Amino acid sequence: MTRPPPRLIVNGRPFDLPGLPDDERLLDTLRWRLGMKGTKEGCRTGGCGACTVLVDGESTLSCLTLAKEVDGRSVTTIEAGPEDAVVARIRSAFAAAGALQCGYCTPGFVMSLAGMIRERGGVASRAELLEALGGNLCRCTGYASIVRAVDRLVPGGP
Numbered sequence: 424m425t426r427p428p429p430r431l432i433v434n435g436r437p438f439d440l441p442g443l444p445d446d447e448r449l450l451d452t453l454r455w456r457l458g459m460k461g462t463k464e465g466c467r468t469g470g471c472g473a474c475t476v477l478v479d480g481e482s483t484l485s486c487l488t489l490a491k492e493v494d495g496r497s498v499t500t501i502e503a504g505p506e507d508a509v510v511a512r513i514r515s516a517f518a519a520a521g522a523l524q525c526g527y528c529t530p531g532f533v534m535s536l537a538g539m540i541r542e543r544g545g546v547a548s549r550a551e552l553l554e555a556l557g558g559n560l561c562r563c564t565g566y567a568s569i570v571r572a573v574d575r576l577v578p579g580g581p
């Protein structure tokens with residue numbers, strides 16, 4: 424019996440990937456095979472966080488993850504629709520706080536925060552959110568606006 428092709432569920436949509444190479448990174452599958460360019464490539468070595476996505480709700484560096492490892496699992500990217508209330512809320516907080524400069528790092532920051540909020544059952548503290556961003560780098564060096572976005576995600580924030 425032939426095995427079915429690997430299947431990724433990305434933002435709720437199933438994608439069958441016949442012929443997926445064993446060594447293809449999830450980052451490349453998302454960007455080049457599925458055309459989802461929102462997930463960014465920075466270092467490709469796990470050091471910048473630009474490629475962060477959620478796999479079954481958990482923050483994951485897609486540059487260090489083989490696409491085949493997530494066969495049958497659920498991947499959430501920055502392109503998640505408005506039905507993903509957590510991602511939508513974080514995107515809005517970044518917009519309201521003016522926390523996008525060149526914007527290259529932003530998808531990674533958003534997804535790292537989404538992972539923490541999911542992990543904490545929908546509400547995370549300021550300290551937890553800032554901790555979640557420990558692996559995300561912004562080369563525009565504008566962390567103050569990113570922290571203002573985080574403040575908008577904390578209960579009782581602006």
Ligand code: FES
Pocket residue numbers: 463464465466467468469470471472473474475484485486487
């Ligand atoms: S591109 Fe994945 S951590 Fe930098």
Ligand code: FES
Pocket residue numbers: 523524525526527528529560561562563564
């Ligand atoms: S906004 Fe430019 S790298 Fe972060």
